Amino acid sequence: MKVDPAVQARLLDLAETDAELGRIEHRRRNLPELEALSELETTLRERRDAVIKAETALSDLDADAARQEKDIDSVRAREERDRKLLDSGLPGKQQTDLEHELETLHRRQSALEDDLLELMERREAVEADVKHSQAQLTVTEDEISKANERRDTALEELDTKHARRTEDREQLLGELPAELVTLYEKVRAQRGTGAAMLRAKRCGACRLELDRSALAELRDAAADQVCRCEECGAILVRTKESGL
Template sequence: MKADPAVQRRLLDLAEVDAELARVTHRRRTLPEIAEIAEAERQVRAKQDALVAIETTLTDLDRDVKRQETEIDQVRAREERDRKLMQAGSVGAKQLTDLEHELATLERRQGILEDDLLELMERREAVEADVSYARVALDKSRETLEDAARRRDTALADLESTETRRTADRSMMTKGFPDDLLKLYDRQREQRGIGAALVQSRRCGACRIELDRSAMSKLKEAAADEVVRCEECGAILVRTSESGL
């Protein structure tokens, strides 16, 4: 295949554009914000689960406190009824004795219930503080997630802008190449990542392997318009004054 040397040299400009587009694609896949978002989402889920668990404990304690208060109210109501019976003086001696015994029992029971209620209230206060802490922790995790998402979106927008601009550049550039040369270049680029490279200081700019004497001899003997390729990687070798030929 033959192509004007100036056209072949323009392949280097095309290769530079393609390299930038490849970097955009690679960066889009490997943005650090993507890993940050995954971790932040994991943290949010964990914090949400922790908050639900603590709030459930608080709900259970509220129910226990209400039940305990109800039981204390019932004991107090029974105690008040017994005292009224005693104060009315309408009961006999035996019933009076029974009422006094029951009042003593109720007083002891009330003391135990009130102690248990105090313990429940103390536990509830501690759990309520844990709920507040868990909500703050969840809010912070959500803020971290939102920040990472914003930075990801900004980075993606920048990459999209670069890709759009360089794709337009590429479209304009490819109009100046013969079809067969462009097809060869694109096929090589798709297979190996680099379609064309400069021969510089006896090295292929694509695979960076130093060309041996035989390869260098072939390059020197090849006509200026001959399209030559690297024997190692297949890239189109572009020759300039920097090639050392």
């Protein structure tokens, strides 16, 4: 293929544009903002779980306390009934049995009230855990909101750069012969880099130094001949820096 050397040199601009587009895509996939957001989302899930766990524990304690209060009310009602019976006057043995039952009920009520007090103390601690967990969750939600803004800003900047470089690429493609573009795109699809400068006897794509026979062929080739690297297949653009 024969192409004016100046036109071939434009392939270097195209290759650099494609390399820049590749760097933009790589940065898009590896944004620090994305990694930070992922870590925050993990923290968010953990803190939501912590809130649910604390709220569940608080709900269980409330249920236990309600049952305990119901038992206390039941004991009090039984005690009140027994005292009324006792005050009504009963035969000796029944009165003795009733007094014994009242003592038992009193001990039962005292034990239940102690248990209830312990439950309420535990509830106070768990309620503090709920408030702490909810506060931490709120902090993380705020951090995620800010992280989303940073991510969106970074992506917007990358989109702007990508659009600008894509426009540059389309312009370059319009300035190059279709046959040369077809070859370039084919090589780029296969090798990753479609064209590179030959500098100091070394291919700019694979970074390998060409041997003497390859250099001799390049030296003898016409200036407008489109040449390829024998190692990686990239189109080699020859300049005064090629060392031929």
